[in-house]
Amino acid sequence: xxxxxxxxxxxxxxxxxxxxxxxxxxxxxxDATALKTGPALEIDGGILHGPADILQRLTSLPEVxxxxxxxxxxxxxxxxxxxxxxxxxxxxxxxxxxxLPTEGIPPQAFDLMTEIxxxxxxxxxxxxxxxxxxxxxxxxxxxxxxxxxxxxxxVPLDLYPAIRNFIRQFKALxxxxxxxxxxxxx
Amino acid sequence: MVREIxxxxxxxxxxxxxxxxxxxxxxxxxxxxxxxxxxxxEARIVGEEALLGMFEMSCLLGxxxxxxxxxxxxx
Amino acid sequence: xxxWFPLALGMDVPPGTAAPARLCGKEIALWRGADGQIHxxxxxxxxxxxxxxxxxxxxxxxxxxYHGWQFGADxxxxxxxxxxxxxxxGTIHAHAYQAAERAGIIWVSLNEQASADELPNxxxxxxxxxxxxxxxxxxxxxxxxxxxxxxWQEECLVAVHExxxxxxxxxxxxxxxxxxxxxxxxxxxxxxxLEALNEKVSA
Numbered sequence: 440x441x442x443x444x445x446x447x448x449x450x451x452x453x454x455x456x457x458x459x460x461x462x463x464x465x466x467x468x469x470d471a472t473a474l475k476t477g478p479a480l481e482i483d484g485g486i487l488h489g490p491a492d493i494l495q496r497l498t499s500l501p502e503v504x505x506x507x508x509x510x511x512x513x514x515x516x517x518x519x520x521x522x523x524x525x526x527x528x529x530x531x532x533x534x535x536x537x538x539l540p541t542e543g544i545p546p547q548a549f550d551l552m553t554e555i556x557x558x559x560x561x562x563x564x565x566x567x568x569x570x571x572x573x574x575x576x577x578x579x580x581x582x583x584x585x586x587x588x589x590x591x592x593x594v595p596l597d598l599y600p601a602i603r604n605f606i607r608q609f610k611a612l613x614x615x616x617x618x619x620x621x622x623x624x625x
Numbered sequence: 626m627v628r629e630i631x632x633x634x635x636x637x638x639x640x641x642x643x644x645x646x647x648x649x650x651x652x653x654x655x656x657x658x659x660x661x662x663x664x665x666x667e668a669r670i671v672g673e674e675a676l677l678g679m680f681e682m683s684c685l686l687g688x689x690x691x692x693x694x695x696x697x698x699x700x
Numbered sequence: 701x702x703x704w705f706p707l708a709l710g711m712d713v714p715p716g717t718a719a720p721a722r723l724c725g726k727e728i729a730l731w732r733g734a735d736g737q738i739h740x741x742x743x744x745x746x747x748x749x750x751x752x753x754x755x756x757x758x759x760x761x762x763x764x765x766y767h768g769w770q771f772g773a774d775x776x777x778x779x780x781x782x783x784x785x786x787x788x789x790g791t792i793h794a795h796a797y798q799a800a801e802r803a804g805i806i807w808v809s810l811n812e813q814a815s816a817d818e819l820p821n822x823x824x825x826x827x828x829x830x831x832x833x834x835x836x837x838x839x840x841x842x843x844x845x846x847x848x849x850x851x852w853q854e855e856c857l858v859a860v861h862e863x864x865x866x867x868x869x870x871x872x873x874x875x876x877x878x879x880x881x882x883x884x885x886x887x888x889x890x891x892x893x894l895e896a897l898n899e900k901v902s903a
Contacts, residue, residue, distance in 0.1 A: 652791065653792070673789075
């Protein structure tokens with residue numbers, strides 16, 4: 440098993456982060472195509488694409504605790520979280536690769552943050568501690584890079600208190616790992 | 626303790642003087658003598674050793690528009 | 701004239717944490733020690749200008765993320781890690797603003813003489829601080845709020861502040877814990893309506 444990885448890609452980070460949280464030893468191979476197409480997992484003689492599918496596959500490995508599976512009756516939000524990460528990744532690449540300074544924050548960045556903030560905020564009032572339910576899951580791992588790297592889009596976090604809380608809570612998880620631009624919690 | 630420091634470089638004398646006074650006040654450092662020109666800053670400073678060091682470091686960084694090229698202790 | 705601005709819900713700055721806020725072009729660090737007391741300081745370390753809201757709370761002090769200078773509840777510097785032996789002079793301090801917590805909301809005044817009488821004195825529970833992409837004045841008009849200060853509407857405290865021109869934070873607190881979800885839904889509907897309206901105006 441091996442991850443075709445690009446260290447600075449947010450979707451690749453989601454997979455490395457997930458493996459670290461789940462206690463999976465995941466060797467990586469630096470592969471520039473991952474910057475374009477996202478992470479790819481070499482497993483069982485085949486290749487798995489897409490961060491949500493890869494993370495779900497990791498949760499089914501024998502060494503991973505059952506806690507990473509959804510609880511009974513818990514709604515699966517992985518598809519929504521993956522689409523949010525895809526949209527973010529596109530916005531972030533556009534911002535980081537821009538040849539000239541760009542004018543203001545793109546409205547789509549606000550739209551995306553608002554969508555996540557609404558969900559986290561409602562969850563908190565309903566006493567649902569994680570996006571995935573009572574335990575962090577694949578959806579939480581997919582959302583974390585958006586929250587933590589939103590600074591790359593220059594979105595000010597004072598506007599999004601529930602996202603701030605999510606970042607703090609997530610960084611305290613055992614096995615949390617950093618990436619350039621995502622410092623550790625103190 | 627007492628020290629005398631000299632910085633050389635390219636200065637906006639007014640800005641550097643105001644900056645030095647503000648930093649001295651913040652760090653509880655007393656400036657007993659000071660002279661500032663466009664190329665040289667000298668000060669006799671009194672205070673705790675660590676705080677004098679911090680004061681000197683602040684002045685090395687300086688305010689915008691001031692560039693320090695040389696520093697020496699002339700005590 | 702009121703001097704107090706609502707900057708966040710109390711629950712959004714839990715004990716032992718710091719959070720950023722902006723008001724009238726000023727950057728403010730909100731933080732809370734383990735004792736529950738809320739503080740609002742200029743978001744700038746007097747040492748090298750680092751944002752204090754990036755810092756961390758230790759032993760009742762706020763520590764700057766950059767060089768670890770620690771500031772106590774009274775804003776004076778208590779400890780400089782690079783000089784552990786130094787008795788830090790009282791001249792080194794962060795700039796503190798007045799802060800108070802009422803009706804589930806953190807209120808800050810930039811005016812040192814602000815009277816706490818202007819603050820709401822009812823019990824309320826923070827439900828939502830929500831971003832509205834519309835100017836403050838238009839949000840106040842649409843919500844029938846006075847030109848300054850807060851309002852109490854349908855069992856709910858409604859207050860607004862402007863982090864930057866064109867953006868408004870709406871803070872809502874419910875009269876009871878059970879009503880928070882309803883109030884949060886109202887906040888979202890209000891936002892959607894005002895943003896649609898604002899888009900129409902700018903188009």
